[in-house]
Amino acid sequence: MDSRYREGIQERTRVQLDVKGTVQGVGFRPFVYRLAERLGVSGFVRNIMGEVIVEAEGTNDQIKAFVYQLRHDPTPPIRVNHIRVTRLPISHDAYFTIEASKEDGAGEGGFPTDLATCMECMQDIHNPHSKYYRYPFTSCTSCGPRYSVLRKIPYDREHTTFKSFPLCESCRSEYIDPFDRRFHAQTLTCPHCGPAIEYRSSVRSFVSSEALLASSEALREGRILAVKGIGGFHFICDATQEQAIHNLRIRKRRPRKPFALMARDLNDVENLFVVTAAERQALTGPEAPIVLLKPKEHAKQLLPLLAIAPGLIRIGVFLPYTPLHHILISEGSGWFVATSGNASGHPMTYRNDDALSGLRGIADGLLLHSRDIAVPIDDSVGHVVDQEFRLIRSARGYVPVPLRIPLPPALYAHGHPDVIGIGAEMKNTCCLIKNGVAYVSQHLGDMDTNEDLVFHRQVRDHMMQLFDISPEIIAYDPHPNYAISQEGLTGKPIDQYPVLHHHAHMAACMVENELDNPVIGCILDGSGYGADGSVWGFEVLTGDFNNFRRIRSLHPLLLPGGEAAIRNPWMIGISLIDAATHDRHTTLRYITKRFPQYSKHFPILFAQLTGKLPSPRVSSAGRLFDGVSAILGICMESTYEGEAALQLSELADPFAEQPGDDEDRGDVYPFEIVEERWDVTPTIRSLLIDLDNRLPTSLIVLKFHRTVAAMVTEGVRAASNETGIRQVVLSGGVWNNRYLLSDAKRRLLREGFTVYTHRTMPSGDGGISLGQAVCGLWRWAKEHVLIGTCDSDRSR
Incomplete structure (x- = not known):
């Protein structure tokens, strides 16, 4: 055959592409369709369980370009992890089509997560000439509810709670137009065919636009609303009105646990909060998590920060992620307190009937909608440590x-x-x-x-x-x-x-970092059942997925009152002082000065400390932090889990952002190693001397954090000397402490260890x-x- 002929006319080829990743519910099939149309490729695309199957036919150059652009051109939230290419016989298809989904297959791909409202849909919501103007359920292939409405896979409308809302002719025309961004958008609806909203209070009821007006008016008047969102209800009130926040705390029986703030837009956030590049990226991503941010000094002029997050430096902030949120917040002060819509001690409320029966004692009004939630899902929470966003709570947008x-x-x-x-x-x-x-x-x-x-x-x-x-x-x-x-x-x-608690912690960090060889695990948390039947929580382990061995641990602390001490850190503080002084007179001098309000309880406490009354012992980093927090007068009584330790860690937080090596950051307290355990009685003795010498509390907190990091480093060094292992994983809730994580990593890296932490999974x-x-x-x-x-x- 003439070479010019071979070059001018290429033979056709057909391939099957098995595509895995985040490729359902994110507009991937319309993306594939438009790409095929542009390149002149025929064939089809189809959902099969959790992956997408594409059959593509064209010239060799067309297929190469098609496969390349499938891999490299998709924009978030689409994520292509793997494409398997298989040659097929030629079929001579004339067109490229989107085929009906099939329910067979392995279901090993990515599944659609709930996505925040995209910029194009936000523009529609605020455009008076759009049919989606002020429509609370506006969405397209790039945004809207996904997992929370999904009853079965593959992700098609008939398998979601939108099945109850047949498309009107106008929406149908958008749905079938391959060049419309709502092409095959399974959550597509409009005011004519979609869910309805309703506002209810004890005295009135409104629907549609009147429901929005009534809700906005109630918020401006300082009332508390229960608002149904993507994955459940939020309690919402105007964050600039301190009395409304106070009322919410009383009704929800949440005296000091921090609330999150919803802001109108990124400009408002950056006006009142310090926002780094990594924090900005997290805030504005399609997952729209709550991000812990530090307020600027002038923020307290607008927001009652002490009422929102008592005792904390950082506050959880997030942006509206549904059209309903955008509409409500645009008509108010621009700042809402938004917290999970549930009564104290109950799971998240997500059904209308349950909200009507269970939330009316807390909310002044309820803003409901008629679209069912298939599975409830809370907001995700995270923070940035060492310029990297890490999840503290994984939920909406990430699951x-x-x-x-x-x-x-x-x-x-x-x-x-x-x-x-x-x-x-x-x-x-x-x-x-x-x-x-x-x-x-x-x-x-x-x-x-x-x-x-x-x-x-x-x-x-x-x-x-x-x-x-x-x-x-x-x-x-x-x-x-x-x-x-x-x-x-x-x-x-x-x-x-x-599987023992701390072994599971170590294994989770191994999985996230794709490790299967033995590691050294530094597990710091509040409490977990240990191999000896006691409570653990400050451990250096070595092992793999099958077995582990405990190399170092905290010398057990006496926990007077047992579970009661977790709610009353002052009791742990007294226990630490008593163990450190070894002298009842000295103990009395310190505790009378530090805890005078609890003096009537001293006799029974001493009976527990001397063994006349039984008390458990725990090896727990969380309890150690609680006790030090109480000794320093930071938090005497915890109203929520981890409050004392969290408030202590907040005082060290500013040091995490200061440049400089460890040597520039002050010294550490002494500690001893007795029978492979860290003994912190020297630590507490030295800390009490610093208190007597009136060293600033922030510097004492810094020294204490550095001491814990030094203990971890010593334990890792000992484990490595014994086993030769150089890979270290850090897991457990105490590692949410920003300064401790940064300092410990710095020390370990300086000694040549490879350090792995959690990012997408909570620690x-x-x-x-x-x-x-x-x-x-x-x-x-x-x-x-x-x-x-x-x-x-x-x-x-």
Whole structure:
């Protein structure tokens, strides 16, 4: 054949592309369609479970360009993780089409998360000439509810709660127009065919635009509203009105726990808060999390900061992420207090009937809408440490994102059972594993009541249905008093693997950082059930997914009153002073000066300290921080979990941003190592001397934080000397402490260790379920997989 002919006329080729990543519910199929049209490629695109299948036909150059641009041209929130290319016979398709979804397939891809309102839809909302003007449910392929409305996959309208709202002719024309940004937008509706809103108070009821006007008026008058959003209800009030915030605290029985602020736009945030580049990126991303920010000095002239976040330097701030929020906040002061819409001790409210019956004692009015929520989901919370955004609470916008896990080598050649990790009792999540991919649920809160357990079961059942998972392995915390573990073990018999709390913490950080070799784990948190049956919480471990060994730990602290001491850090403070002085007269002198308001309780406290009355001992970083916080007069009584430690850490926060090496940041307190345990009695003795010498509290706090970082470094050094391991993971809720994390990392890196931390998974108990599930799978593999052979016939 003539070479000119070969160059001028290329042979046609057809390929199948299996695309995985965040490719459903984010406008990926319309993107593929428009790309094919532009390049002259024929074929089709189709959703199959959690991935997208594309068949593309054209010349070799067209197909190469098509595949290249599929990989590299999508814009967020689309994320292409992997494309598998398979050659197919030519079909001679004339066009490129979007085919109906199929419900078979492995379901291993990314699933659509709830996305904040995009700029184009915001412009529609504020454009009087648009049919979406002031429409509370405006969305397109780039924004709107996704996971919270999804009942099953693949992600199509008939599988969402929008099934109840058939498209009108106008919306239908947008839906089928491949060059409209609402082409195949599954959440598309307008005022003629979409959900309705309704305002209700004890005296009146309004619908549609009148409901918006009534709500805005109520907020301006200082009233509290319960507003239904994407994943549930918020309590909202005007953040510039201190009395409204005070009323909300009283009604919700939340005396000091911080509230979050919703701001009208980024300009308003930057006017009142210090915002770094990384914080700005997090605030304005499609996930729209709550970001902890430091207010500027003049912010207190507009906002009652002490009422919003008592005792804290940083305040949670986020931007409106639904059209309804945008409309309401644009007509008020530009600042709302927004907090989860639930009564104290109850799960998040997300059904209209439950809100009408359960929230009226807190809210003056309710702003409802008729679109159902398939699964409730709270707001995500995070902060920036060392110029990197890290999640403290993972929920809306970040869930459910698939996480590929390290597998035991033998399992790469064999299938394995589905797994569920039940999670911890506090800050609970659950985790499911299928085909080497983990899906961690949204933050579910504390599992204190039967209502919480029902909520947990509902969420995990929803996830099992979505991902077509039937767990054959359950991993759980063996704490004998964890109701969530006991509830999870009921039902049909399956393989059960207890995973200790701090082992799960270490494993979760390993998974997130794709580690499967042995590591040194520095686990600092409030409390967790230990291997010896006592309470742990300040540990240096070595191990992997199968086993671990404790190398260092805090010498156990006496916890007078047991659980009562967690709510009363002054009791821990007295215990620390008594252990440090070894002299009752000296102890009395200090505690009479530091805790005079509790003097009537001293006799019973001393009975516990001397052993006349029983008290538990704990190895807990959280309790150590609580006690020091009380000694320094920062927080005597905690009204929410971790309050004392959080307020202590806030005083060290400014030092985290100051340049300079460790040597420039002051000295550390002494500590001793006794029988492989850190003894902090010298630390407390020296701290009391600094108090006597009137050293500024901020400098004492700094020295204490540096001391804890030095203890961690010593423990890691000892573990490495013993094992040769140089990889270190940091996990546990205490690592949410910004200064401690920065200082400890700096010290470890300076000694040549490789340090891994959490970013997309919470370092607190929200990551426990992931660690449980992966440890359970590895232990199952160790018991069942024999030199490349899967023993699936093990008797139960």
